Amino acid sequence: MNNYISVRDILKTPDFKNFEVLAGNSALDNEVTSITIMDSPDPFPWSKGGEIVLSSGYVFKKYEDEFDDLLVKMKDAGIVALFIKVERYFKNIPMHILELADQIGFVIVNVPIEMAFKDVINPTLSRIVDIQSEAIKISERVHDNFTQLVINGDDTSTIVDVIGQIFKENICYYDQYFDKLYYKNKVILCDNKEKLKEINILLGEKSTYKIGPNRKIYGYIIFLDIDKDIEVEDLYNTLSHANTALILDTQKKISSMQIEDRHKNEFIHDIIMNNIKSQVEVEARAKVFGWMFTNNIRAMVIDIDDFKEQYLKIYKNDQSAQVLNDELENIREHMLNDVIRIVKSYYISSVYAILSDSIIFLLQSDREEDREKSHLLACGKEVRKSTRENYDFTVTIGVGEEKTSIVDVHESYKEAQMSIKIARVIFKKNAYMLYSELGVYRVLYSIYENEDVKSFCDSKIGSIVDYDRKYDSDLLDTLINIAENDWNLKTTAEKMYMHYNTIKYRYKKICSILAEDLSHSEARLSIGLALKIYQMNL
Template identity: 25%
Template sequence: MSIESTPRGVTVTASTVRQILTLPSFQNATLLAGASGLHRMVRSINTMEVPDVLPWTNEGELLLTTGYPMRSNPLALEDFIVELDKRGLAGLAIKLGRYIDELPEAMLRRADEIGFPVVQVDDTIAFADMLNQVLLEILGRSASAIEKAERDHEDLMQLVLHGEGIPQVIEAVQAQLSHDVDGSVVVALAERTGQFAHVAGGDLADAAAVILDDDGAFRATAFGHGVHNIGALSLAVGSVKAEGNRGYLVAIRCDRPWTSSEVITLERGATVAALVLTREAAVSAVEHKYRADLLRDVLAGRVSASTATARAANFGWDLSGPRVVVVAADPPTAGTLEGGRADQRTKAWTSRVRALDPGAATATFAAESVAVLSAPEGVVPDERVFDDLATVLAPAGKRFDGIVGVSRVASDLDALPAAYAQAWEAVRVGRMLEADRTVSRFDDLGLYRLLSWIPDSSELRSFLTDTLGELAGPEGNPEVDELRRTLTVLLETNLNVAETARQLHFHYNTLRYRVNKLEKLLGPFTSDARLRADLLVALHVWQMRVAHT
């Protein structure tokens, strides 16, 4: 399918061939061929009385002729209209009987094939009358278009002044572009990602599947700002540039190409949409600051329960009943997001949290996203809930590289500061443990909570080396790694050799051999309970201080 694109809408205000044929000087005209092209736009009119007229023609012209240049070779008319069509002319109007009695059948068939209107005009009407009426029609439409564009712009600005949002702006632009449309016009706002936030006038996928990718997103790299004619489909794209955000206002029709006045309407609509988005971003930033300040005060215990409850209600938060605090913390090395990216992240986090719990309190601070979720019956939600929350903080198709810390259940609002501290403790310890885990729950920390507060001193490393010996080294030695893994599972199963063999997929005798080897390295841990305790603590220390360094 051929695609004809222009950087901007270059079609001036015009009338269709069908509309031109209603003028007084064309009332007795007869359409000889090309009925499917009556939607072609007439932007000017020209006369042809010399054979080499082609270099002097322009796109959108209606060409008037008596056929004088073709009188000696009427058969050449078939090739002639093909050339006119290639140059984008609107149609050919000819007076018959003076120099050419009739047009060749081959020419008329060809005109029907390419949808190029061929009209026989009344030979009693002077070309001057036709020229004047067509030009007056076009100029009149230009004046009307300018007047309408001003009215449309004023209407859109009134929407902004009355506090209306993006849906109302998109619907208004769609109505403005549909004032003389036989079919349907679809107008939509595509966000930076290409996803459509608002659509007015119909189903976008049905109207123009060619402009969408496999995920239903707008192909902005292929169809940038301007007009794109794709077969019978005409696509107009206006850029929406708001602070920290960029999108596209897209308009689609299938009855004819867009005119420049309509493109101006679309572009003004894009400007107004940018104003609305900027206003909404400013309001959202202020609201976010108030939300963040309140939640920070609640989690720091700087506000009474009664005051917090009353202020929280203004944001739709419900802080009553058992609650759990969730802190999604970025890695310490992560840079600070600014502008539009930070706003998008805040919106994504808030939207996902509120979808999970409509009454949840939520805010985003410098390097953390916080939520206070309900805990029905005093039970912490399943870990998959927190994994799902983390996905909105990660780049598309990637894993969140921070840690989501989860507190114990707080029985009431006064217990939230302690719960917030627990969530951050879970984050801090989680950063020391397995790199492949995203969620760290305070209730699951166990011995790691105590070990995390011990400084990384030479005494601690000495204990690690004295207790584990060769097993205290970092990962990388396959034999040592297997022995360390065997020891870990043995201690976790309380020295159940059969169960350890099953978990490690070893033969029983193979495991007995490994146990003997471990006792030669570490001492008689199978019979010395204190040594087993030392080994278990040392393995915890190794996991925190060595495994992922």
């Protein structure tokens, strides 16, 4: 569906039946935007691309030694063809010039000597104006069609169907935002690895057109019969109108979804904050969203590591920083959507709430304990792997205990939060922790904010903290690493990428400042507990 006129089309003009193509047959389908007369050897500065140059041949005869150079310059300037009256000044165009034109893809046409320039220019311009006028009419008609679709509130399937009819092409639309594929009035949910793999193959092999505003991508129109290396430039004018319609359609769905998500978030927030006191209230509110809480239920919290820190590094009052902020927000949105998709593939009836840089899932299951632990572990492993590989971020996951009633799930949420906090003390980031496997840390968590406990912590490692603050050293970090590596100085040196003697020296310094003999197990236990309490209070 070409909306432009080519050199080939121009040559089909009845008055041009005696024109002869001498070279450049491979370039006959290049677009023509205008025609002009060449009467000097430097017509290139004014060229905008797509021109046919009409010449008596005088310039080329006068500068015959530079003919090949002029040809290349015309090609580089975007000129698509040379219409020349060969017999006026030449007997024949030199063979090496014709061979060069074939090589670089530049059309040379012999114009009969008796034809006046106006008899060439007027029909050519008339053809160009006619095709441009028709293109405008088509564009207006397409614009009206899509505008009417949006006004009428037609769904995505209808819009995609109209696009296919207009193009007379076999197309589908992959809605990346909602993970859906629209094809021949069918809607296919792409919420598993196999479907997403098929989509990625299509995107890699077929010609596509991105749908979305500015830098955002909502989806792709995929031309199923057009290979990747074939351009669809001639469709772009019409596609721009399709883009507008699909953007409006997507934004309408996003807006509706955001309103519903806000109400869902408020409901789940009330559940985990223990603001709902009766099973009857839960069931009534859940019914609005089509939810049912019938099985044992637990909370799982997935929190993006260091996201706030990265966000706060960027100052919003700077224009370039605002762009980075937008990109970071876009990454967060896609990352959380991927997390939701993965968890939903393991727990199809799960419900969730998004809180800034974390997601709270309420998971229902009727599996036996061992099978359920394996299932949770597999889900957490896939979430962490996907986030790390696709977004260069990590997440920490905390999982609370199962509760028999939804009104008690706020306790599971607190357990999941505790699991995340303790997991970060032990593993720093990219961790997965079940509340049931916290062991002694559950005891520490219940007392770490107690003033007597803080006093104990200060009495054991306060001198090291003060020393670091006074001398701007990092002995506390070294001590933490030594304790985490089971008090093995050699292993600590390897993990910290330091010389063994450096760690050995620091260890002696630490023992001196603490006035402790850290070779004794009791001293190590006390210092180890103090370090963990200190880290939990950071």
